[in-house]
Amino acid sequence: MTTDQTPKAHLGRNVRHFRLENNLSQEAFADLLGAPWSQKKVSQLENKADIEADVLEEIARVLNVSSEVIKEYSEAPVVNNIQNNYEGSNNQATVSNQQGPNYGCTFNPLDKLIEAHEEIKKLHAALLKEKDDKIVLLNRMLQEKR
Structure with a gap:
């Protein structure tokens, strides 16, 4: 069998999958x-x-699906996808001397956090200054009315 072929469906497992999708115990089914x-x-x-x-x-009638859906259902693509993501030849963990999946990261996450914190401090200071300016303006307007 080549890697391009999907294995023949195990119909019993497929029935189990659809039974569980319908939240049915074996006894209720x-x-x-x-x-x-x-x-x-x-x-x-x-x-x-x-x-x-x-x-x-x-x-199929009891599970409200067609028999073709039961026959064609397969979990193989999900398994294949997981293998490609974690065991594939292009995985960075297998390249670059096993230095982990984040090897080649171009920034330090802590630096980004500190930058964000500094930006928040600047915005907070600007809001406080704007509030103080409005208070001064409102006090001036009150003085003019008196």
């Missing part, structure tokens, strides 16, 4: 399926890689 289903039979079904077409249709 068995009740919805009706006789002769039981919790044990649902458990056995979820362990099967292949499921008969008529059974899959019945399950």
Whole structure:
């Protein structure tokens, strides 16, 4: 199998996924399926890689999805994405002598925090000066009215 092919879907796991998406326990799911289903039979079904077409249709009806959706569902792209992000050949942790994923960072986050704090102090001082100017103006206007 090449890396471009997706592995064949494990239908039992896919049924389990959609059952859990519907917040159904195995027992509640068995009740919805009706006789002769039981919790044990649902458990056995979820362990099967292949499921008969008529059974899959019945399950799909109860889960309100099509049987094709159950057949085609796969978690492989998610796993592949995680592997690409953390174990890929372009990961910076594997390059540059294992110095971590932030190697090559061009700024110090603490410096940026200090810069932001200094900017806040300047803005605060400007607001205080503006407030004082308005107070002086209002006092002058009150003096003129008297």
